[in-house]
Amino acid sequence: MARPRKVQELDEPHLEAWRSFLRAHARLTEVLEHELSRDAGLPLVWYDVLIQLHHAGGRLRMHDLARAVLLSRAGLTRLVDRISADGLVEREPCPDDRRGTFVLLTAKGIARLEEARPVHHDGIQEHFGRHVSLREAATLRRVFDRVLRQVEP
Template sequence: MSKSNNSIPSQHMSAWEAFLRAQSRVLHVLDQELQEETGLSLAWYDVLVQLQKAGGSIRSGDLSSQLLISPSAGTRLIDRMGSKGFVERKACESDRRVVWVVLTDAGLDALRSATPVHLAGVRAHFTDFLDDDQASALSESLTPMARNATADEAE
């Protein structure tokens, strides 16, 4: 849906700017509230969520991809979380190039403690501003954008 000229209609530019402001501010306040209440950053919480979704373990590279960060940033993040006992690294027995990131009991406990705080924040700063129709429309608008951006990265 690209256009050949360099102009963007004002209502589209307003939507873009509102999206950027909302995304930045909401993520900032969610991170701040989560850290104040639980000591976990939003980035650490996201790692724990991804590990739980994956059944407790995931390949390090796949985790970085899901977190939308570089492999080196993922390694540093996992190192810091490992030093606090929330995750462990396990070498893959069948392929020594692969490292698994494993959720520990301490990590699962931290996730369980942080989830109600995070969900309350998401409600207060995001979902309470949307009725069901708006939530559906937003999801329908953003999903193809995310897919398109992901496809562009793969090329």
């Protein structure tokens, strides 16, 4: 049960990077969440659901959608309840697996997404992109993808 021996200690520069990473994430998501719901009337998780469905061509199984938006299956059940009550998505039974349920983007959902996307992208550009060089963006992506490969299941 002992933790595995570490090869090397965590040093100060890495810890500082980690702290800045955490603070930046907290503040950025707070601001972007606020701006998106103020200017597009859409909570960030709703946006995320819509965009994931869109990327997947308009339909996803509950299970896959849950993984895509980083939510538990139970959490997604309730979230999809709310979003579909607003008419932006709908459920459809899955024909070849009768346990399964598809979630699909409705026309109304597509419209809301088209409306919200520029708002959100402007926010990301304003608070993040604009302060980051192309070279730095490439570094961030490379580093985080490398980290993710080790930590993803």
